[in-house]
Structure formats: C-alpha cells, structure tokens
Amino acid sequence: MAVFTEVGFDPADELVRRLGLGALRELRGIEGGIENTNYFATTEQGEYVLTVFERLGFQQLPYYLCLMKHLAERGIPVPAPAADPTVVSGAIGVVAALGAQAKTQALKVPSIAPCALLHTLNGKPAAVVQRLAGKSELAPTAAHCAELGRMLARMHLAGRDFDRLQPNLRGLAWWNDTAPVVLPYLEASQAALLRGELAYQNHVAESSGYAALPRGPVHADLFRDNAMFATGVDGECSDGEFSDGQSSAPRLTGIFDFYFAGTDTWLFDLAVCLNDWAIDLPTGEHDASRADALLAAYATVRPLTGPERALLPALLRAAALRFWISRLWDYHLPREASMLKPHDPTHFERVLRQRARHPDALQMPISAADPTPALFPIFTSVEAPATAQTAAATA
Numbered sequence: 001m002a003v004f005t006e007v008g009f010d011p012a013d014e015l016v017r018r019l020g021l022g023a024l025r026e027l028r029g030i031e032g033g034i035e036n037t038n039y040f041a042t043t044e045q046g047e048y049v050l051t052v053f054e055r056l057g058f059q060q061l062p063y064y065l066c067l068m069k070h071l072a073e074r075g076i077p078v079p080a081p082a083a084d085p086t087v088v089s090g091a092i093g094v095v096a097a098l099g100a101q102a103k104t105q106a107l108k109v110p111s112i113a114p115c116a117l118l119h120t121l122n123g124k125p126a127a128v129v130q131r132l133a134g135k136s137e138l139a140p141t142a143a144h145c146a147e148l149g150r151m152l153a154r155m156h157l158a159g160r161d162f163d164r165l166q167p168n169l170r171g172l173a174w175w176n177d178t179a180p181v182v183l184p185y186l187e188a189s190q191a192a193l194l195r196g197e198l199a200y201q202n203h204v205a206e207s208s209g210y211a212a213l214p215r216g217p218v219h220a221d222l223f224r225d226n227a228m229f230a231t232g233v234d235g236e237c238s239d240g241e242f243s244d245g246q247s248s249a250p251r252l253t254g255i256f257d258f259y260f261a262g263t264d265t266w267l268f269d270l271a272v273c274l275n276d277w278a279i280d281l282p283t284g285e286h287d288a289s290r291a292d293a294l295l296a297a298y299a300t301v302r303p304l305t306g307p308e309r310a311l312l313p314a315l316l317r318a319a320a321l322r323f324w325i326s327r328l329w330d331y332h333l334p335r336e337a338s339m340l341k342p343h344d345p346t347h348f349e350r351v352l353r354q355r356a357r358h359p360d361a362l363q364m365p366i367s368a369a370d371p372t373p374a375l376f377p378i379f380t381s382v383e384a385p386a387t388a389q390t391a392a393a394t395a
Helices: 009-018 061-073 090-106 142-158 172-185 188-205 266-277 288-301 306-332 346-357 385-393
Strands: 024-029 037-043 046-052 119-121 124-130 215-218 227-231 250-255 262-265
Touching (some): 061 124, 061 142, 142 215, 188 346, 262 266, 266 288, 266 346, 306 346
Antiparallel strands (some): 024 037, 037 046, 046 124
16 A cells, blocks of 8 residues: 555564564565555565554454454455464453353453554554465456455355444445535536435435345455456466466455455445446446356355345445545545555546446346345436435335
C-alpha cells in the first residue's frame, strides 16, 4: 500500500526477531493502495508482509487479525498473522479455555483485550503476515472467476463459527455519514445520483427481504488485486505452461487485505466481487460470461437463497455506491503519503449507473423448490423515495 509511515530497518528487525521469524534481511516499501503502510520483509525464515495501520486503531484490529487466523486454520488460503509469544492474547485465550462455550462467551471479550497478533511499531498498530505465493490476475478470465467464486463460498461458510462480531465499518451507516462530506465536490447530476441511490439503499435495508439475507464475516474488498493465482502442478515451467506447451488451469493460492472486513450480508461480499471481477473496466459494463462463471461456481459450494436471488441487483448497486463514495472521499480529501495514488472515483460512478440502468443483467435462475421472484423491484435514482420504500417493504 502507500507508505505513510517510514519504518526503519532496525525497528522492523527487532519486531520480526521477537516474533520468532529470524533476522531481517531486506525491507522494501510497497507502492499502491491508500489505506495502510505495507512493506515486504524478507527474514531468515521466509517472506512476510509488514503492515502499519494508519486509520484503524488497536480496538478494531483484533477482529481482522483473528479472522485471518481463523480462516487460515480452516484451510482458506489467507496470510496467517504472526503472534508475539510474549503476549497472552485475551480473546484467543478465552476461546481456547471455554471450548464448546467459546462461541457465546468469546463475544464478551473486550475489544481492548491483548491480542498476540497485534503489535506496535513507531507508536502505531502493526502486523506481520505470511507473504502469499502466486500473483494477482488483473485481466481475469471465466476460469479465474470460477476459482474465486468457489473460494468465496468456502470462506463464507468457514467464518460461520468465528467468535467476534464487528459491523462492516464501511457499510450503510458510513455511507450516510460520508455522503454529505463529498457532495460539495460533485456536479449537479452526480449529486442527484448520490442522493437518490443513497435513499434507495436505505429503503432496501429496511425491507423484510434484506433482513432475511444470510450474514457472517465478509472480506468486503475482494478486488482482483487482493487475490493471488498460480498455474500448473509440481514441475511446472517457469512461464506457467507444462513441458508439453499446454497452458494449465489457474489455481487460487491466496486472498489478502482483510482490513475492510466485517459482519455483513454474504450477498454484499458477492456483489463487491461481481462489480470488479465481472465487468469491463473501461465502461463498467456487465460481463456475462465471467459473472455466470463466478456465480455458478459459488453456488456449487453454497447455493443462494430466494431473498439473495431477489436482492442481488439491489446489492450490486449498493456495492458500487460504497466504492464510489469511498473513492470520492479519498480523492477529494486525501492524506499525505510518500507513494499515494488515489483511485479514480468516476470508475464506480460508471459501474453504479450501469447497474441501475440494467437491473436484469443478472437474471438469477429460480429453482422449483424455492420459486422466489428473481428480481427485487428496481427504481432509478430520480424516482420518488416513497415509491422505493413501498417496494422495499413488500419484498
């Protein structure tokens, strides 16, 4: 990510040694992103990523780090955080001691309880996690999307018994608070779109259909640059082909950057992925082949419920709105950083307009066992909020 905090070699070396990772050999800042400071750290024992958190505090971070550890222990390829053996982790200790009662009792662990996965560097919270193998695929095919869909469903199911609760901090409440801050920077048509869509999403969130959506820990930021892929098998050629020249199928080797995670609807997480992995980036238009591959693969692990199928078009708009607002905020109210490159907010404006204009782009199949209408009533941002409210209440 962008480098906001310059970390010296010696303090980083002291940290990785304390974590039992061996002496530090190389420390290199990572360019890109806008939230945290990240470094690649090479130690005697391997490759790691050192993160210094710029916005999140000591009370919020245990959720993310413990979630990553929880998922890694259940076979999901996420970077496991390194623990400090000198710290007794309050939440982890309680869970281990309570056994079967952990799910009920762990929620009572104070957010400020010590966490062995959370460290301090330059006076700020920090973490050291495993560096994943493979590379991000910025031009994914349907095969990449299918891999992602299956893993996303597995990740959702693996998080069902996670013991901590934290709302999605970039969810609807944050949209309502942040929209007035960015509105002065918008043209009239953009302001109308933002106000109208925000009103629509508030009404959707009040509906009975939305209340029925399955929920749990979600990544909430699983863009194509937050996943890693490899191809082939043992003995693979260095260029990603087998020795006979045949290309191999992609294999998802890791999902990272969980620092927007929270408890939310699984459908919102799926919508975030569809809005990045299954669209044409220059135009924001829906890509049917990639979307179908992602959804079909997801459903082989966890079929969507009736309310999820009905509300998918509305949640696609919600996911686009979330990232339009956050990019407007980062673009017009940036923070100083030595490698800061804010994302273009107009990209998700385009995606939002496309999702609102073409709500039937994703026609979810209706099963005989659960013949729920495939589409939630869709309204453009210029229609009266009262009309949208009536539709949401009857969903």
